[in-house]
Amino acid sequence: MKKIITIVIISALSGWAFSQTGLGVDKATTSQKLDVNGWLEVGNESAPGTGSAGTIRYNSSVKSLQFHNGSTWVNVGITTNFTNWGRNDCPATSQLVYTGYAAGGNIGHTGSGANTLCLTNAPIYAAFSTANQDGNLLYGVEMLTSGYGLATLAGFHGYDMLCAVCEATGNEALMMPGTTNCPSGWIRQYSGYVMSAHYTQRKGEFVCVNASPVAYGSNVNTGGDYWYPTETELGSLTAPYVHDREVTCCICTR
Amino acid sequence: MKNIIVIVTISVIAGSVFSQNLGIGEPSPGQKLDVLGWVKVGNENTGTTATTGTIRYHSSGRLQFYNGSAWVSLPPDRSTTFINWGRNDCPAGSSLVYNGQAASKHYQHNGSGTNTLCLTNSPNWTGASFNDASVDASLIYGVEFQMSGYGIASFGNGLTSGQLQDYDAECAVCLVDGASETMMVPGTNVCPSGWMLRYWGYLMGNHYTQTKNETVCVNNSPLQTGVNSDCNGNLWYPTEVELGVLNGSPYFQDRELTCAVCTK
Numbered sequence: 317m318k319k320i321i322t323i324v325i326i327s328a329l330s331g332w333a334f335s336q337t338g339l340g341v342d343k344a345t346t347s348q349k350l351d352v353n354g355w356l357e358v359g360n361e362s363a364p365g366t367g368s369a370g371t372i373r374y375n376s377s378v379k380s381l382q383f384h385n386g387s388t389w390v391n392v393g394i395t396t397n398f399t400n401w402g403r404n405d406c407p408a409t410s411q412l413v414y415t416g417y418a419a420g421g422n423i424g425h426t427g428s429g430a431n432t433l434c435l436t437n438a439p440i441y442a443a444f445s446t447a448n449q450d451g452n453l454l455y456g457v458e459m460l461t462s463g464y465g466l467a468t469l470a471g472f473h474g475y476d477m478l479c480a481v482c483e484a485t486g487n488e489a490l491m492m493p494g495t496t497n498c499p500s501g502w503i504r505q506y507s508g509y510v511m512s513a514h515y516t517q518r519k520g521e522f523v524c525v526n527a528s529p530v531a532y533g534s535n536v537n538t539g540g541d542y543w544y545p546t547e548t549e550l551g552s553l554t555a556p557y558v559h560d561r562e563v564t565c566c567i568c569t570r
Numbered sequence: 571m572k573n574i575i576v577i578v579t580i581s582v583i584a585g586s587v588f589s590q591n592l593g594i595g596e597p598s599p600g601q602k603l604d605v606l607g608w609v610k611v612g613n614e615n616t617g618t619t620a621t622t623g624t625i626r627y628h629s630s631g632r633l634q635f636y637n638g639s640a641w642v643s644l645p646p647d648r649s650t651t652f653i654n655w656g657r658n659d660c661p662a663g664s665s666l667v668y669n670g671q672a673a674s675k676h677y678q679h680n681g682s683g684t685n686t687l688c689l690t691n692s693p694n695w696t697g698a699s700f701n702d703a704s705v706d707a708s709l710i711y712g713v714e715f716q717m718s719g720y721g722i723a724s725f726g727n728g729l730t731s732g733q734l735q736d737y738d739a740e741c742a743v744c745l746v747d748g749a750s751e752t753m754m755v756p757g758t759n760v761c762p763s764g765w766m767l768r769y770w771g772y773l774m775g776n777h778y779t780q781t782k783n784e785t786v787c788v789n790n791s792p793l794q795t796g797v798n799s800d801c802n803g804n805l806w807y808p809t810e811v812e813l814g815v816l817n818g819s820p821y822f823q824d825r826e827l828t829c830a831v832c833t834k
Binding site for chain 1: 594595600601602603605606607608609610611612618620621622623624625626635637638642644645646648649650651667668670671673674675676679680681682683684685687688689690691692693694695696697698699700701702703704705706707708709710711712713714738743750781782796797799801802803804
């Protein structure tokens with residue numbers, strides 16, 4: 317008993333160091349430095365700590381075991397990605413890959429791409445000419461949300477749309493239109509609203525914009541691509557949808 | 571040596587709380603537990619309840635960690651999803667994530683989105699803002715089959731094009747375990763070697779005189795269980811090949827194109 321007390325004092329001063337063959341937990345004979353006859357629990361602390369190569373932790377935000385490779389924390393296993401439209405950061409349940417600006421065709425043009433890009437804010441060019449050739453053109457996106465049904469987004473009217481590409485653990489990322497809840501067994505990354513071009517303007521893409529976007533740039537309409545909340549039109553679409561009600565959405569990973 | 575044995579015994583009996591860093595073969599531990607060597611965890615789980623962050627070795631030959639609700643294997647189990655356009659169920663070998671109504675822009679509108687969504691049959695607006703007044707900006711409509719007189723006399727489930735005419739198209743999002751990729755191959759109803767066919771069907775999209783939308787692969791046994799409304803929101807027509815820029819053989823002018831949805 318006296319010996320134990322002595323050791324605890326040493327521990328407080330300099331930490332424990334077992335230099336013997338190995339430490340067995342509930343195990344008399346060890347085959348490794350640490351040999352646990354059962355399971356091992358590692359911390360749930362997700363705050364960025366100082367990891368060195370080989371450190372293992374459990375990150376409760378991204379719900380994954382992680383190891384440190386000497387420069388960063390790496391999720392074990394498979395990862396998938398999704399775009400967080402409207403924000404330049406990622407939900408706590410994912411990690412940032414890059415941030416950028418939402419970009420698409422111009423509201424007054426019938427051509428150019430109908431899809432939407434998350435243009436990186438760290439561009440690198442290859443061959444180019446600074447002269448204007450006016451072929452395929454790409455514009456930034458503005459949110460047109462005042463007077464279009466979503467009171468909570470009215471204050472974002474005219475601001476520019478940011479985006480972030482985010483990585484989450486899992487096999488896949490699913491955009492589920494019509495609901496703010498993910499199916500059982502899936503992790504909800506964010507919920508929001510389906511937005512796209514005005515029905516009288518250019519062809520666009522239905523995307524899921526975060527319900528809490530970031531107001532970026534100026535709120536002056538400068539042209540380019542405009543996104544509006546989307547209303548369901550009943551007829552071919554039927555109940556339980558509601559005529560003229562704005563469509564929700566969520567991004568789910570699994 | 572004797573000291574250590576005493577401590578381990580106490581740990582087993584009552585548990586010990588080490589508030590300092592513990593080094594095993596490591597005189598200057600940089601973490602709470604710092605092992606200069608390898609760590610071995612066991613497979614023993616009798617009478618033990620897993621908590622978040624627990625690591626074990628499972629007899630299936632994989633390391634596993636517990637995420638608070640399930641054991642996750644390393645490497646993780648693979649899965650992928652696809653959309654079964656035209657039906658509200660999933661082919662054998664896949665499981666239903668949700669089903670819904672196929673939806674896209676109006677067939678005459680220049681704007682809104684060109685892509686096709688599978689709008690869930692269980693919508694909700696929890697925590698969301700909305701206004702049921704019409705503001706007519708971005709609009710989304712259901713999709714109807716426009717099959718009569720467009721080249722496909724009957725489908726795999728015996729429905730004729732006339733029977734399917736004007737019915738609303740359904741959709742189902744389906745999950746496949748043990749695969750990691752989904753690929754739609756237009757122009758054939760079989761999958762490349764090594765890929766598994768989930769369903770085959772016909773490429774469909776808007777009429778060439780209408781406004782642009784997306785060409786999707788619609789199941790060759792479409793269901794007639796949607797509403798027969800003839801509301802003309804978005805419209806699906808079979809797709810014919812036009813030769814010219816597309817070369818001749820093996821394609822045939824004006825023949826309807828098949829498609830295959832494959833996973834691997």
